[in-house]
Amino acid sequence: MSTTFKVRFWEIKKRAGRKRPYGVRWVTETKEHSEWYVTKALAASRLSELSGAARAGEPFDVDTGLPLSELRRKNSVSxxxxxxxxxxxxxxxxxxxxxxxxxxxxxxxxxxxxxxxxxxxxxxxxxxxxxxxxxxxxxxxxxxxxxxxxxxxxxxxxxxxxxxxxxxxxxxxxxxxxxxxxxxxxxxxxxxxxxxxxxxxxxxxxxxxxxxxxxxxxRIKRKASKVVEQVDPRVVANPRQVEQLLTAVTYVGRRNADRGAHLAAFFATGYYAAARPAEGLALREDDCTLPEDGWGMLVLGESRPAAGKRRTDSGEVHDQRSLKHRGRKEVRPVPIPPVLVQILREHIERFGVGRGGRLFRSPNGGVVSYSTYYRVWEEARRYAFTPAQVTSPLAGRPYDLRHAAVSL
Structure with a gap:
């Protein structure tokens, strides 16, 4: 592409007998260009655009005669x-x-x-x-x-x-x-x-x-509301309230294959190990060190966030990823107290493990869906809390167990 700043314009010319009689004519270097319009006003507007670009010091393309910005816009991908x-x-x-x-x-x-x-x-x-x-x-x-x-x-x-x-x-x-x-x-x-x-x-x-x-x-800034980064203290449950919630979970769905009881250990992992829900869903038996007495250990190394079938490589609803903010094969060892050791041991003894040794799974052996464990949690809150507490933000999401763990 050859560009130039040598641009000359002629006055608008009228040619009778044409559908577009009014012409805008100009020269880049020695090459002539013209565009024709139905009315003189349109021609004058176009001449003003071109001459304005020249006065602003914009280079013109020699071959097309167009200002460089206009040519780029014309040839631009959408x-x-x-x-x-x-x-x-x-x-x-x-x-x-x-x-x-x-x-x-x-x-x-x-x-x-x-x-x-x-x-x-x-x-x-x-x-x-x-x-x-x-x-x-x-x-x-x-x-x-x-x-x-x-x-x-x-x-x-x-x-x-x-x-x-x-x-x-x-x-x-x-x-x-x-x-x-x-x-x-x-x-x-x-x-x-x-x-x-x-x-x-x-x-x-x-x-x-x-x-x-x-x-x-x-360079362009837009005023926006500030992002609140601190945890709302109203969502943080105390140890007694968490204990009530974990007990209430076991009462959910007793007539439906004990779906709440199957997830009690999942929620307990969120509280006692500060695990994210997606990390808990990926927990396998091999990740757990569960002695008969004393403290145990979880080695968290995988996350199963729900992202939708269109977004995952596998075509499944849940993606299979490494831990958040960590390298692809990096793991996070988490010491767990005796109470969680006992809960997990009892869970494995009662429900066994699924494909690949996963502790928590849906009835068909897949990953427990976001909507499933949320419904269980909402029902457990109604069992464990007073009406005023149910309508409050207190432990409103399973993720809030992680906040409660950090507070504890």
Whole structure:
């Protein structure tokens, strides 16, 4: 590509008898260019754009006669196309939860970053096809119904050029979309920051690929609510309350294969070993040192977070990952008190172990689902707590047992 700052413009010329009689004419170096318009006002507006670019010191492409920024925008891949290539680049090395977070953030941005033309589908429809069909590499070849095909076709046609992210007002519009839920209310600060981080990284990748000159998010700031990083003390249960909860769990589902009793040791591991729920779900018999007396040891080395079939390499709902914030094969040894040693020994004696020695499993031998252990926990809270405590945040989630463990 050859560029120049030597640009000359001629006055608007009219040629009678043409559908577009008004011409804008200019020269880059020695090469002549022209564009023709229906009205003189349109021609004057176009001449103003070109001459403004020249006055601003912008280089022009000699062959096309266009300002360099306009040429890059014209030849730019769409925001959708580049989002897909970014997801492809990240997918293989990303955890399933990270994949889901990346897709969600880019779907929010991609549904916003479209041309302002008639026939625009609803935002929910645009986000839906982006999340289900267009962004995950594993689902792009799935069959679509006629309605979905129309939404996808519209989005492919009208996704704005990636180069438009060099415009500050366009980037601010993107940030506003990331900070707003579908119902128009403000998203949580943590959600906004997570989505903004994904967009920032994608635009940095575009700079690396030399598709845009710089990443405006390094300069554009948007005021957002502060993220609350401390644990709400109202969620932390005391030892007596935890004991009541663990007892109540055993009463859940007594008429349904003792589903609560099977998970009592799972919840106890969250409290006495400060294990995350996803770490507890992955616990195997070989990970446990359970002496007849005294303290024992758990060696946590795997996590089974729920991420959805579209996000995992195995096609299962639960991903199989290393521990959070640790290397791929790194483990975390956790000393456990005699009370948990006894609970786990009794669990293995009563329920045995599943495939691969896993302590906790669903009736069909799979990983216990998030919804299953949440329902058990909610029912146990109603058994163990007063009505006022049930409506309070106290131990509202199984994860809160981990906070209680740290407090203890």
């Amino acid at each position: 925001f959708l196309q580049f989002s897909q290539s970014y997801v492809d680049m990240k997918w293989s090395d990303a955890a399933a939860k990270t994949r889901a977070s990346t897709v969600e953030a880019l779907a929010t941005a991609g549904a916003e970053f479209v041309k302002d033309v008639t026939g625009r589908p609803e935002v929910t429809e645009l986000r839906g096809v982006l999340i289900r069909n267009l962004l995950p590499p594993t689902t792009r070849d799935l069959k679509l119904d006629e309605e979905q095909k129309e939404v996808v076709a519209w989005l492919v046609r009208n996704s704005r050029p990636l180069y438009d992210v060099t415009d500050a007002s366009a980037v601010r519009g993107l940030l506003d979309a990331l900070a707003t839920k579908l119902d128009g209310k403000s998203a949580a600060a943590s959600v906004y920051q997570r989505k903004r981080a994904v967009l920032f990284n994608m635009l940095s990748y575009a700079v690396e690929k030399e598709l845009i000159p710089d990443n405006l998010l390094t």
